[in-house]
Amino acid sequence: MVYCIPELFDPRDRNPTWLILDLGQLVKTGWARALAGTRPYPPWKRNEMKAVLQKSFGGADVMYLGEQEDPVPGASQVLIRVVTTSVNRPDIVQREGNYPPPKGESDVLGLEVAGTIAAVGEGVTRWQEGDRVMGLVGGGAYAELALAWASHLMPVPDRLSWAEAACICETYITAHLNLFQFPGLENGQSALLHGGGGGVNTAAIQLCQTLNPDSPLFVTASAKKTERVAALGATHVINYQSQDFAEVIKDLTKGRGVDVILDHIGAPYLASNLKCLAVNGTLVLIGVMGGVKSELNLAQLMVRRQKIVGSVLRPRPLAEKARIIARFADDVLNLFKERQIIPLVDQVFPLEDVCKAHQIMESSDHFGKLVLQVDQTQDVQ
Numbered sequence: 001m002v003y004c005i006p007e008l009f010d011p012r013d014r015n016p017t018w019l020i021l022d023l024g025q026l027v028k029t030g031w032a033r034a035l036a037g038t039r040p041y042p043p044w045k046r047n048e049m050k051a052v053l054q055k056s057f058g059g060a061d062v063m064y065l066g067e068q069e070d071p072v073p074g075a076s077q078v079l080i081r082v083v084t085t086s087v088n089r090p091d092i093v094q095r096e097g098n099y100p101p102p103k104g105e106s107d108v109l110g111l112e113v114a115g116t117i118a119a120v121g122e123g124v125t126r127w128q129e130g131d132r133v134m135g136l137v138g139g140g141a142y143a144e145l146a147l148a149w150a151s152h153l154m155p156v157p158d159r160l161s162w163a164e165a166a167c168i169c170e171t172y173i174t175a176h177l178n179l180f181q182f183p184g185l186e187n188g189q190s191a192l193l194h195g196g197g198g199g200v201n202t203a204a205i206q207l208c209q210t211l212n213p214d215s216p217l218f219v220t221a222s223a224k225k226t227e228r229v230a231a232l233g234a235t236h237v238i239n240y241q242s243q244d245f246a247e248v249i250k251d252l253t254k255g256r257g258v259d260v261i262l263d264h265i266g267a268p269y270l271a272s273n274l275k276c277l278a279v280n281g282t283l284v285l286i287g288v289m290g291g292v293k294s295e296l297n298l299a300q301l302m303v304r305r306q307k308i309v310g311s312v313l314r315p316r317p318l319a320e321k322a323r324i325i326a327r328f329a330d331d332v333l334n335l336f337k338e339r340q341i342i343p344l345v346d347q348v349f350p351l352e353d354v355c356k357a358h359q360i361m362e363s364s365d366h367f368g369k370l371v372l373q374v375d376q377t378q379d380v381q
């Protein structure tokens with residue numbers, strides 16, 4: 001008696017070499033029972049993608065390029081073959097062990113992807129294999145393949161490069177959400193943006209210039225970035241290394257203050273932010289790079305009817321995030337298509353140079369976005 005084991009062969013091979021086992025001989029030698037208890041995993045089914053992994057939490061040197069099993073899309077999800085992704089400040093915080101991914105999301109770093117649809121899960125009708133997309137993910141973007149919720153994707157406009165597409169979702173959506181969706185900055189109202197050379201604030205300047213051209217924009221920046229920030233369209237750039245931004249705002253606005261402040265520094269800036277916030281103004285806190293604890297004058301907050309709002313995009317419920325993305329697409333996506341807004345790409349790194357990209361992010365030497373090229377066969381610029 002002979003027996004064939006077809007699972008050991010690649011079904012795509014039109015001329016397989018068959019393995020024939022004589023079970024009569026196997027019974028005599030006692031191998032049959034051992035063989036029956038095993039299920040060899042076919043080599044062609046060992047689909048493992050390249051991904052940035054971590055040896056531990058810590059500095060940039062804990063990351064390395066390794067392999068991980070390909071993800072499989074579930075209901076309402078799609079699998080994206082990643083062409084580019086980008087480095088964002090939350091990636092640094094997660095790498096250090098202080099920003100875990102939401103439950104059920106990949107623990108691989110990366111919050112945004114640009115690439116093509118490789119597969120769709122059950123119930124997905126909007127997207128098809130091969131579509132060019134960009135979108136937010138809960139994690140997993142630093143890899144050749146990434147899962148995304150179908151409702152969290154947008155089409156990549158034809159005139160956008162892959163490098164530019166990787167710059168849009170995390171920073172521009174964050175800026176749009178925290179200026180225009182809430183608190184609803186109106187054309188003519190003033191805003192103070194902290195950290196003028198970073199991805200979110202360069203995006204915020206561009207969005208304000210296009211959507212609210214009459215809004216005065218005050219932007220803080222380091223001495224080496226003030227000229228480039230001014231060239232983007234800021235009304236006034238404040239060198240935070242040599243100037244007290246609260247005093248500058250007081251002088252420039254004749255004591256009125258600004259309507260909206262977008263801040264990622266946190267505790268060290270809290271008192272000064274409230275000093276230069278107008279009556280009925282809103283301070284939107286999107287980061288705490290400088291610290292998390294500070295004293296607050298509640299009387300001033302009450303008398304001036306000021307609001308302090310904390311805002312994080314990643315852990316929001318899926319449906320809420322889908323609405324935020326849809327609103328952004330309606331308001332802004334065409335501006336990229338028409339090249340009225342051009343994403344700022346500082347540098348593009350191959351995925352294996354992820355450590356270098358993180359080090360530049362931590363040094364704040366960049367202006368705009370740091371992009372990681374995952375698929376080296378594509379022309380991304």
